[in-house]
Amino acid sequence: MKKIIFAMAILAGIDTTAQSQVAVKHIQSEKSPIATGVWAGDTLYLSGQLANPVTPADAAKGTPAVYGDTKAQAFSIFTKIQALLKEQGLDMKDVVKMTVFLTGDPANGGKLDFAGLQASYIQFFGTKDQPNKPARSAMQVAALVAPTALVEIEVIAVKGK
Numbered sequence: 001m002k003k004i005i006f007a008m009a010i011l012a013g014i015d016t017t018a019q020s021q022v023a024v025k026h027i028q029s030e031k032s033p034i035a036t037g038v039w040a041g042d043t044l045y046l047s048g049q050l051a052n053p054v055t056p057a058d059a060a061k062g063t064p065a066v067y068g069d070t071k072a073q074a075f076s077i078f079t080k081i082q083a084l085l086k087e088q089g090l091d092m093k094d095v096v097k098m099t100v101f102l103t104g105d106p107a108n109g110g111k112l113d114f115a116g117l118q119a120s121y122i123q124f125f126g127t128k129d130q131p132n133k134p135a136r137s138a139m140q141v142a143a144l145v146a147p148t149a150l151v152e153i154e155v156i157a158v159k160g161k
Contacts, residue, residue, distance in 0.1 A: 048154040051076035070116035097156040100138040
């Protein structure tokens with residue numbers, strides 16, 4: 001039976017010797033325990049990104065960093081993702097899938113601010129200059145790794161041919 005299946009595969013032109021290999025490249029630094037992203041062929045998987053502070057911490061004054069509300073954090077993250085993509089020769093138009101993790105905002109009574117996320121999202125996707133919109137999932141989570149984080153976003157981008 002195996003010989004018959006093998007013969008049919010050969011007649012059908014199927015390569016029975018090996019699967020095609022995909023080049024994998026990790027974008028990482030010694031400072032971080034995870035890769036910023038991983039290329040698998042023409043597909044870039046970016047790790048979840050958190051916002052940069054709107055106002056950095058001031059150790060001399062003893063003030064903590066301020067990260068802003070959901071809208072501000074989402075805008076910061078989209079800007080960071082855009083820069084990471086650019087470093088890899090890609091743009092927001094190349095994003096095919098996005099996963100968004102949201103927490104409730106304590107300043108908003110612990111309520112989820114999806115409208116704040118969306119207000120920043122539409123500045124990067126579905127615009128006149130960049131009409132492409134990725135497939136997207138968004139979910140509320142109990143907490144994110146950084147206690148000040150209200151949003152974390154990961155994307156998958158594909159280099160077009």
